[in-house]
Amino acid sequence: MRDKMNNVQIGVDYYPEHWDESMWEADISLMKETGVKVVRVGEFAWSRLEPAEAVYDFAWLDRSLDLMARYGLQVVIGTPTATPPRWLTTAYPDVLPVFADGRTFHPGVRHHRCYNSRSLRLFGARITAELARRYAGHPAVIGWQTDNEFGMLDCHCDACNEAFRAWVRAKYDSLAALNAAWGTVVWSGEYGTWEELTVPYGGSPHQNPSLLLDYQRFQWDAVVSFQQEQIDLIRQYCPEHFITHNFHSYPQRLDQYAVGAALDVASFDYYPNTSPLKQETTPYSGALSLDVTRGIKRRNFWIMEQLSGSPGCWMPMWRTPHPGMIRAYVWQAIARGADTVVHFRWRSAVAGAEQFWHGLIDHSNVPGRRFAEFAGLCGEVNELSERLKGSVLQHEVAILHSHEQKVALDIQPQAEGFDYYENIKLVHRSLTKLGIGCDVIHAGEPLDGYKLVIAPSLYVLDEPLAAQLEAFAAAGGTLLLTPRTGVKNPDNLCVMSPLPGLLSRAAGVTVAEYDPVGRETHALVDGEGRTYACSQWCDLLTPDTAEPVAWYGDDFFAGIPAVTANRFGAGQVYYFGTFAEESYWTALLARLAGEQELQRFAGLPDGVQATVRRGPGGRFLFLLNLNRVTQTVTLPAGYRRALGGGEVPAGELALAPFGVEILELPE
Numbered sequence: 001m002r003d004k005m006n007n008v009q010i011g012v013d014y015y016p017e018h019w020d021e022s023m024w025e026a027d028i029s030l031m032k033e034t035g036v037k038v039v040r041v042g043e044f045a046w047s048r049l050e051p052a053e054a055v056y057d058f059a060w061l062d063r064s065l066d067l068m069a070r071y072g073l074q075v076v077i078g079t080p081t082a083t084p085p086r087w088l089t090t091a092y093p094d095v096l097p098v099f100a101d102g103r104t105f106h107p108g109v110r111h112h113r114c115y116n117s118r119s120l121r122l123f124g125a126r127i128t129a130e131l132a133r134r135y136a137g138h139p140a141v142i143g144w145q146t147d148n149e150f151g152m153l154d155c156h157c158d159a160c161n162e163a164f165r166a167w168v169r170a171k172y173d174s175l176a177a178l179n180a181a182w183g184t185v186v187w188s189g190e191y192g193t194w195e196e197l198t199v200p201y202g203g204s205p206h207q208n209p210s211l212l213l214d215y216q217r218f219q220w221d222a223v224v225s226f227q228q229e230q231i232d233l234i235r236q237y238c239p240e241h242f243i244t245h246n247f248h249s250y251p252q253r254l255d256q257y258a259v260g261a262a263l264d265v266a267s268f269d270y271y272p273n274t275s276p277l278k279q280e281t282t283p284y285s286g287a288l289s290l291d292v293t294r295g296i297k298r299r300n301f302w303i304m305e306q307l308s309g310s311p312g313c314w315m316p317m318w319r320t321p322h323p324g325m326i327r328a329y330v331w332q333a334i335a336r337g338a339d340t341v342v343h344f345r346w347r348s349a350v351a352g353a354e355q356f357w358h359g360l361i362d363h364s365n366v367p368g369r370r371f372a373e374f375a376g377l378c379g380e381v382n383e384l385s386e387r388l389k390g391s392v393l394q395h396e397v398a399i400l401h402s403h404e405q406k407v408a409l410d411i412q413p414q415a416e417g418f419d420y421y422e423n424i425k426l427v428h429r430s431l432t433k434l435g436i437g438c439d440v441i442h443a444g445e446p447l448d449g450y451k452l453v454i455a456p457s458l459y460v461l462d463e464p465l466a467a468q469l470e471a472f473a474a475a476g477g478t479l480l481l482t483p484r485t486g487v488k489n490p491d492n493l494c495v496m497s498p499l500p501g502l503l504s505r506a507a508g509v510t511v512a513e514y515d516p517v518g519r520e521t522h523a524l525v526d527g528e529g530r531t532y533a534c535s536q537w538c539d540l541l542t543p544d545t546a547e548p549v550a551w552y553g554d555d556f557f558a559g560i561p562a563v564t565a566n567r568f569g570a571g572q573v574y575y576f577g578t579f580a581e582e583s584y585w586t587a588l589l590a591r592l593a594g595e596q597e598l599q600r601f602a603g604l605p606d607g608v609q610a611t612v613r614r615g616p617g618g619r620f621l622f623l624l625n626l627n628r629v630t631q632t633v634t635l636p637a638g639y640r641r642a643l644g645g646g647e648v649p650a651g652e653l654a655l656a657p658f659g660v661e662i663l664e665l666p667e
C-alpha cells in the first residue's frame with residue numbers, strides 16, 4: 001500500500017471538524033465528482049480527538065472517514081501535535097515554549113509547543129498511538145503526515161536547558177574539550193561546571209558563534225527525535241502506510257534533510273506569489289522550492305498544500321490567482337517531480353485566524369471560477385495519471401545546499417546583501433532560464449551521474465566533504481566554488497590557512513585578501529573584455545595552478561583575478577571570488593553546457609520553463625508559461641500532445657498566458 005504514495009493525483013485539505021456534519025456528504029460527493037483522489041485531515045484537531053486528558057472521541061472522525069471510503073477517496077491523517085489543546089497547556093504548562101527573555105509562548109493559534117517538553121512528548125505520543133491504532137486498518141487511510149510545518153522555536157525552557165546540556169556533554173565529553181571547541185577563552189567565556197552552560201538567553205546582543213551553531217544543531221536533533229517518536233508508533237501500528245511531513249517556505253533554518261531522513265516521502269506547502277509585481281521572480285523561486293523538495297529524499301514528492309485562492313491573514317491579502325494560475329502552478333509542481341498535489345483548502349474557513357486564506361470554494365459555498373479551473377485540472381491529471389506514474393527527472397547538474405551553511409552565515413552575516421539562499425536562487429534561476437535541469441541536493445550526498453556541481457559558499461567545511469568534491473573533480477567533474485568557501489571548521493572556528501582552505505589545492509588558487517564590498521557594485525571583466533556587475537564580496541585571487549578567466553575592473557583591485565579555472569585530474573574547478581550578476585552566470589553556464597554537452601532545452605523566453613519526466617509510461621516534456629503574456633517556443637518535429645493527443649507541427653508553438661503544454665517525446 002505504500003506504493004500509493006507514487007500515484008499522480010490531486011487532493012484537498014479538508015477539516016470535517018470545522019463544518020456542520022450535515023455538509024460532509026455534499027462536500028465529499030462533490031470531491032468525488034470533481035476527480036479528487038486524496039483528502040488530508042486531522043492535523044490541528046486535537047481538542048476534538050481528545051477533548052479532555054485521556055478521553056478520546058474518534059466517532060466523528062470515523063464517520064467522516066467512512067464517508068470518504070464510501071466515495072472511494074484516500075486519506076492522509078496529520079498528527080495534531082502542532083496544536084496542543086487548552087486542557088493540556090493549562091494542566092501541563094511545560095508544553096509551552098519560553099522566549100529568550102523569559103516570556104511564555106502562550107496558546108494563540110498554533111505551534112505553541114516545545115519539542116523537548118516531557119508533557120508534549122508524552123501526550124503527543126499518546127494521541128499519535130491512539131490514532132495510529134484506530135486507523136491502521138481503515139479502508140480509506142493510506143498515509144500519515146507528522147505534525148505540521150516544523151520550524152525552529154529557539155525555546156529556552158527548563159527542559160530545553162537540561163536537554164541542551166546533555167546534548168553538549170554527549171558531544172564534547174569534557175569541559176576542557178568544550179571550551180577548546182568553542183574557543184570560550186575569548187572574553188572570559190570559559191565554563192567551569194556543566195551547570196554554567198545554558199541555552200543562549202540573549203540579553204547580550206552577541207553570542208559565541210560556536211555556541212549558536214551547536215544550539216541550532218541541538219534543535220534540529222530535538223525536532224528529529226520528537227518526530228521519530230511519532231514515526232515509531234505509526235510504523236508499529238500501520239506498517240503498510242507511508243509517512244510524510246509538510247515542509248514550507250524556504251529557506252528554512254530547520255534541517256529538512258535530517259527531518260526527511262526517516263520519512264517515506266517529503267511534502268511541500270506551495271503558495272507561489274500571486275502578485276503581478278513578483279512575476280519575474282515567482283516562477284523561478286518556485287522552481288527552486290520544488291527542486292529543493294525533490295532533493296530532500298532525492299525522489300518524487302508531494303505537495304500537501306497548494307495555492308487555491310487569495311492568500312491572506314498572515315499579511316494583507318494577495319491578489320486572487322489569475323485565470324490559469326492555479327492550473328499552471330500545479331503542472332509546474334508535477335513537472336518538477338510532485339506526484340500528488342493536495343490543495344489548501346477545500347473551502348475557506350468562516351472562523352479562526354485564517355478566514356481570508358482562501359480555499360477552492362469561497363465562504364459563500366458557491367463553487368466559482370477557481371473551482372471550475374480546479375475541476376478541469378483534476379480531469380487533466382486523471383487523464384495522464386497512469387502514464388506519468390513512476391516517471392522521474394534526471395539531471396546532469398547539481399547545486400549543493402546545506403542548512404549548516406545558511407545558519408552559520410546568518411549567525412555572522414558576511415557583508416551587506418550577502419544572502420546564502422538568494423545566491424543559490426540566482427544560479428538556479430540562470431540554469432532554469434537556460435533550460436538546464438538541475439537537482440538541488442544536500443552537500444555530502446553522492447554525486448554520481450553529475451557532470452557539473454555548483455557548491456555555493458561552503459563556509460563551514462569539513463574534510464570528508466572537501467575530499468568528496470576533490471574526488472569528483474579529479475574523476476572528470478566540473479566543480480564551481482564561490483566566495484566564503486572553507487572559512488570555518490565544523491566548530492565554527494576560523495581556519496588558519498589561506499582560503500578556500502581545504503579546497504585550495506583543487507581550486508589551484510588562494511585568496512590573498514578579501515573585501516566585503518556589500519551592496520556596492522563593482523566591475524568584473526571577462527576574457528573577451530565584456531564587463532559585468534559584481535557585488536557582496538571581492539576575493540583578490542592569487543592563482544597557483546589555476547588560470548584567471550575574469551578580472552576586477554575597478555577600485556584598488558582593478559586587474560586582479562576575480563574568477564579562475566583549474567584543471568584538476570580529469571576535471572576542473574572554477575573559483576568565483578565574487579558574486580556576479582545573472583548575465584555573467586548565464587554566459588558562463590551556457591559555455592559550460594556547450595563544452596560538456598549538457599542536456600538542455602534552449603531558447604526559452606521569459607517565464608517559460610521546460611522539464612522532462614521519464615518513466616515506464618513515456619518521456620514527457622513539460623512546457624509552462626508562468627507568465628501573463630503569450631510566449632513562443634520553437635520545437636522540432638516529432639512531438640505529440642499528451643493531453644488529448646495529436647501531433648505538434650515543427651516550428652513555433654505559442655503558449656497562452658499561464659499556458660501548459662505536455663508533450664510526449666519519441667523514445
Ligand code: GLA
Nearest residue numbers: 148149248269305344354357
Ligand atoms: C500553512 C499551514 C496551513 C495554513 C496555510 C496558510 O501552510 O500548514 O495550515 O495555515 O499555511 O497559511
Ligand code: ZN
Nearest residue numbers: 114155157160
Ligand atoms: Zn523548551
